[in-house]
Amino acid sequence: MFEVRNLTKIYDDGTVAVKNVSFSIPDGEFLVVIGLSGSGKSTLLRCINRLIDPTEGEILWDGVDLAQIEGEDLRVVRRKIGMVFQHFNLVKRSSVLTNVLAGRLGYTSSWQSLFGRFSEDDRQLAFAALDRLGILDQADKRADELSGGQQQRVGVARALMQEPRMILADEPVASLDPVLAHSIMEHLERLNQEDGITIICSLHYLDLVQRYASSVIGLREGEIVYRGAKAEIRGMTDKQFREIYGADAERVGDLTGDLNSDDQ
Amino acid sequence: MNLPIKNALAERKTSLVPAPAAAIISLIIPGLGHILARSYQRGLLLMLSMGSIVPLLYSRISQVGRRQEELLDKITRSFQLEPILILATVAVVLLYIVIVGDAYRLARDRTARNSLAPFSVVLICFFVLGWQIGDIDVGLFIREIGDAKFRLGQIMWPWARAISRDASETLGIQEIKIPCDDNPPPQSEQTPDSAWLTASPTCGNLSLEDGTQGSILTLVAGNLTPNTEVDILWQDPVNNIFRQRQGGEYITITTDENGGFELDIVMPYRLIPNSAADKSLIWKVRARQLSATGAIGPSTELLLAMSKMIETIFLGMMATLFGIVLALPLSFIAARNLMDGSSATLAIYFVVRSLLNIVRSVEPLIWAVIAVAVVGLGPFAGIVALTLHSIAALGKLYSEAIESIDTGPIEAIQATGANWIQIVIFAVIPQIIPPFVSFTIYRWDINVRLSTIIGLVGGGGIGFLLIQWMRISDFKAAGIAVWFIIITVTILDFVSSEIRHRFV
Ligand SMILES: Nc1ncnc2c1ncn2[C@@H]1O[C@H](COP(=O)(O)OP(=O)(O)OP(=O)(O)O)[C@@H](O)[C@H]1O
Ligand SMILES: [Mg+2]
Numbered sequence: 017m018f019e020v021r022n023l024t025k026i027y028d029d030g031t032v033a034v035k036n037v038s039f040s041i042p043d044g045e046f047l048v049v050i051g052l053s054g055s056g057k058s059t060l061l062r063c064i065n066r067l068i069d070p071t072e073g074e075i076l077w078d079g080v081d082l083a084q085i086e087g088e089d090l091r092v093v094r095r096k097i098g099m100v101f102q103h104f105n106l107v108k109r110s111s112v113l114t115n116v117l118a119g120r121l122g123y124t125s126s127w128q129s130l131f132g133r134f135s136e137d138d139r140q141l142a143f144a145a146l147d148r149l150g151i152l153d154q155a156d157k158r159a160d161e162l163s164g165g166q167q168q169r170v171g172v173a174r175a176l177m178q179e180p181r182m183i184l185a186d187e188p189v190a191s192l193d194p195v196l197a198h199s200i201m202e203h204l205e206r207l208n209q210e211d212g213i214t215i216i217c218s219l220h221y222l223d224l225v226q227r228y229a230s231s232v233i234g235l236r237e238g239e240i241v242y243r244g245a246k247a248e249i250r251g252m253t254d255k256q257f258r259e260i261y262g263a264d265a266e267r268v269g270d271l272t273g274d275l276n277s278d279d280q
Numbered sequence: 281m282n283l284p285i286k287n288a289l290a291e292r293k294t295s296l297v298p299a300p301a302a303a304i305i306s307l308i309i310p311g312l313g314h315i316l317a318r319s320y321q322r323g324l325l326l327m328l329s330m331g332s333i334v335p336l337l338y339s340r341i342s343q344v345g346r347r348q349e350e351l352l353d354k355i356t357r358s359f360q361l362e363p364i365l366i367l368a369t370v371a372v373v374l375l376y377i378v379i380v381g382d383a384y385r386l387a388r389d390r391t392a393r394n395s396l397a398p399f400s401v402v403l404i405c406f407f408v409l410g411w412q413i414g415d416i417d418v419g420l421f422i423r424e425i426g427d428a429k430f431r432l433g434q435i436m437w438p439w440a441r442a443i444s445r446d447a448s449e450t451l452g453i454q455e456i457k458i459p460c461d462d463n464p465p466p467q468s469e470q471t472p473d474s475a476w477l478t479a480s481p482t483c484g485n486l487s488l489e490d491g492t493q494g495s496i497l498t499l500v501a502g503n504l505t506p507n508t509e510v511d512i513l514w515q516d517p518v519n520n521i522f523r524q525r526q527g528g529e530y531i532t533i534t535t536d537e538n539g540g541f542e543l544d545i546v547m548p549y550r551l552i553p554n555s556a557a558d559k560s561l562i563w564k565v566r567a568r569q570l571s572a573t574g575a576i577g578p579s580t581e582l583l584l585a586m587s588k589m590i591e592t593i594f595l596g597m598m599a600t601l602f603g604i605v606l607a608l609p610l611s612f613i614a615a616r617n618l619m620d621g622s623s624a625t626l627a628i629y630f631v632v633r634s635l636l637n638i639v640r641s642v643e644p645l646i647w648a649v650i651a652v653a654v655v656g657l658g659p660f661a662g663i664v665a666l667t668l669h670s671i672a673a674l675g676k677l678y679s680e681a682i683e684s685i686d687t688g689p690i691e692a693i694q695a696t697g698a699n700w701i702q703i704v705i706f707a708v709i710p711q712i713i714p715p716f717v718s719f720t721i722y723r724w725d726i727n728v729r730l731s732t733i734i735g736l737v738g739g740g741g742i743g744f745l746l747i748q749w750m751r752i753s754d755f756k757a758a759g760i761a762v763w764f765i766i767i768t769v770t771i772l773d774f775v776s777s778e779i780r781h782r783f784v
Contacts, residue, residue, distance in 0.1 A: 065695055095697030105688035110710045118706050122697025129702045171692075178696055 017042055018182070018214060023073035023083075025059050025238075033059035035238035037073070041216075041231065043181070046208045048225050049218040050242075050260060051235035057218040060235070061184045064216065065097045066090055077182075095122025098175025098213075100185040100204075104167040108160035112151070112170050115159050116142045119177025138177075145173040149203060165196035172203055183207065185217035189224070197221075201228050222257045226250055234260035294318075295387040302387030306380045313383030318390065322398075326379050329402040336409055337372055341365055368408040375401040431755045438759025444579035450569040452477025452501045458547075459485050461560040470502060475539075477501045477567040483560075487549035494547030501567045502540040508569050509534050510541060514548060515564040524548045535569075581757040585745060589764045592741035595662050596728035602663070603670025603727070604720055610636070610671065611678030618682065633679075640672035644730050648739040659740025666727050666734065674723055681715035718780050725776040732765045 019040035025033045033056045041047050049057050062068040064075055066082060075082040082093055098119070106115045120138045121129060128134070134142075146152045149169040154162055159170060168188060175183050185204060189197035205228055207213045219225050225232060232249050234242030242260045244252065295302060295317040306313030310330040314323025344361050345354035359366050378398050385392055452475040455465040460483035467478045477499060484495025504510060512531040515521045523530050526546060533541050578586075612618055614636060619629035647665035655661050685708065693707040735743025742761050749758040 067691055067695060091697040091699060093697075094695060097695070099692065099695040101688065101692060103688055105686075105692035107689045107693075107707055107710050108686075109714055110706075114706075118693055118698070119696050121693065121699075121702045121706065124702070126699060126701045129698075129705055132705070174692070174696070 048229035098180035599666030607674035662739030
């Protein structure tokens with residue numbers, strides 16, 4: 017059970033990015049967060065694994081408030097939460113294997129890291145993860161030699177290395193073309209269904225939302241303006257989808273459901 | 281359609297004075313006519329050009345014709361001495377006329393197309409003056425290149441000087457008393473199994489400065505190597521040895537088949553200090569044969585060039601090493617993204633950055649001059665100078681590399697539960713190592729190049745040898761140094777590009 021209660025984030029410059037957000041999801045959920053650019057999706061996701069410190073509120077995971085923990089405790093929680101980024105955030109000049117192995121850092125002592133060492137088990141795990149994502153043959157390449165879709169699969173493999181119970185995916189397919197977008201989403205779906213990993217993912221395209229989400233929350237100016245369970249999402253029309261996007265509906269309207277248009 | 285617009289423009293920007301007035305005003309103060317015709321920028325530029333060209337021309341003319349009193353004489357004299365000044369004067373007069381014409385044209389019609397003519401003439405004026413100031417003489421270059429062929433040839437192919445053979449000396453010596461007194465030295469013994477030299481008489485007078493010939497000596501020698509050249513040398517009372525010239529040539533004679541010779545010589549000219557002039561002193565005349573008997577080996581010049589080249593490479597290397605060690609910590613406090621946390625750290629950032637920029641803007645050779653003044657001649661001065669410049673250059677490059685770090689991977693590694701040290705090792709270092717290595721190799725390359733010339737101002741290394749050899753016109757030896765520099769720099773070029781290729 018994962019629950020967010022009255023979460024608020026106010027940036028130093030006074031921007032209220034997330035305003036009093038509350039929701040709860042059972043383990044194994046595929047929660048999709050939708051909302052306009054600037055509505056606070058990234059801020060919400062980053063608060064969960066504390067890349068950003070929330071201003072107020074609770075983030076309860078199995079009864080532990082993630083908003084309160086610090087130091088070693090925080091790192092132990094973080095290693096159970098994988099994260100996938102829009103721009104992949106790979107270390108470009110390191111090899112694919114090294115990037116994937118970095119997912120094990122939370123389990124590795126500083127001492128071993130000083131020499132760049134990983135245990136044999138970790139290496140096996142890395143090869144298995146790469147194999148699972150279909151990029152085993154790319155292991156020795158430099159990360160920036162890969163195509164965008166391949167890089168994002170490395171990103172997913174890195175998250176997988178953490179043996180996570182939850183994966184946060186911040187617009188994981190926004191930099192990819194539609195075919196690749198589906199491929200990445202299918203990988204996430206498989207992790208969700210086969211491994212029971214809870215997924216919290218922000219998305220832009222309606223048909224991706226309908227296809228993969230098991231529940232949805234819609235954000236506007238930091239506030240939740242829509243909650244929908246699986247059944248409702250399937251029935252959701254473009255019109256309803258646009259309503260979540262509020263005043264700017266027309267601007268994003270032509271994007272919804274149209275996989276061939278370029279989002280970014 | 282076109283016309284009304286043109287009229288509107290003209291109305292809005294008509295000249296303040298009629299065209300002839302603008303021309304006349306420009307005749308008095310070039311450029312002022314333009315300004316009154318509302319061509320402000322153009323007028324100001326032309327005024328500044330004229331205002332710098334005319335004093336420049338005047339200063340050159342009065343410098344060349346400085347012996348003359350009257351201005352007109354100065355001018356004619358300078359024109360005689362340096363005809364290019366005529367050309368410069370013509371160009372300046374032309375500029376004057378063009379500016380007046382341009383002022384008239386623009387005052388009459390503000391919408392007239394801006395012509396580039398005045399500025400072309402300004403450029404011509406500067407070019408001609410530059411030619412005179414730079415003392416450019418293409419003729420000299422072409423004439424001299426013929427004469428220089430021999431010297432250049434020596435520099436380009438100096439290898440005869442790179443080897444030497446051990447030479448053994450065969451000597452015959454005879455004492456000579458100068459001037460004669462009652463008690464001349466005896467004739468040397470005619471030894472049966474070693475070389476000997478006798479002279480008769482065994483005393484005499486040296487040639488004098490006023491042209492008075494010295495005494496004539498008859499030299500007889502024996503037991504030298506047969507059919508081999510002999511040099512005649514003198515050794516003065518304070519043991520300076522010099523080869524004797526006669527008629528501008530060194531005296532040499534070839535021995536007969538028995539290893540002997542007989543030769544008349546006029547005693548050489550040698551300046552004698554007054555204090556020694558009234559006493560009779562013992563000089564020595566020597567007959568010397570050199571024979572290359574030993575094994576072929578590297579010459580002293582070659583060995584010297586080699587050891588200095590090694591010194592040069594190490595000089596560049598040490599400066600690079602010190603540069604790295606000191607630039608590393610500085611680069612972190614000179615990186616804006618690390619220092620913009622508080623206004624105090626930001627202030628440190630600005631101070632360090634400015635210091636680096638100032639140090640970097642002074643040429644390494646100037647630093648070397650300063651370092652020589654502080655620590656004296658030698659490689660250490662060169663190291664100090666190059667280190668200073670390297671710190672500044674590397675500090676700036678490193679800090680820019682730090683500033684361009686991508687925060688994405690740092691965030692991603694942090695999200696895996698990695699601790700601080702793991703983040704540095706896996707996300708920060710991989711991002712800065714390649715640019716750091718690349719910049720460092722680049723700097724090493726520059727430092728070794730610089731260390732080859734830092735010796736010119738006394739900073740040690742092979743440049744020191746090179747400038748010495750050039751000064752004594754030992755072009756072959758200088759050629760060896762030049763070759764060493766070329767070879768080293770070429771190898772270095774290859775190695776550094778190869779390393780950079782691998783890393784980045
Ligand atoms: N570091 C920051 N400092 C100040 N304001 C910020 C910062 N990061 C984000 N914001 C602001 O907070 C609000 C929410 O931003 P956030 O990045 O969470 O939105 P988002 O929904 O992820 O948008 P996008 O779809 O463009 O990624 C925006 O108004 C943004 O300008
Ligand atoms: Mg975002």
